[in-house]
Amino acid sequence: MLLASEEWAVAHALPVQAFLTAAQTARVDHVHKREGLLMAPAYAMPKMLTRAGVGLAELDFYEIHEAFAAQVLCTLKAWEDPVFCRERLGLEQPLGAIDRDRLNVHGGSLGAAGGLGITPIMEAAH
Secondary structure (H helix, E strand, O other): OOOOOHHHHHHOOOOOOOOOOOOOOOOOOOOOOOOOOOOHHHHHHHHHHHHHOOOHHHOOOEOOOOOOHHHHHHHHHHHHOHHHHHHOOOOOOOOOOOOHHHEOEOEOOOOOOOOOOOHHHHHHHO
């Protein structure tokens, strides 16, 4: 996967296969036990969706990189939990559930030899 501007791709005669329209980073304090390890996606997604002006249910499919399988399960549970969403994310209601049939539709990085950060590359290749 090559991340570049559209102008650069055109200048180098490379096809543009996708556009990155929104991104968000987050961090959690696992060291002092203020949050579970690898829970940053649970915090990042609501911020990105708000900035993009869309809801979780409006997406066509979902890709969650799983450093560990339990990370995906914890993230999904957090988004569905009214207490977590209110107390940790500052939301009035849960972010919501997602259709599991639209989650990691081409498999995930665990199924492709481990948590190597390759899930986004796999998704773009499809």
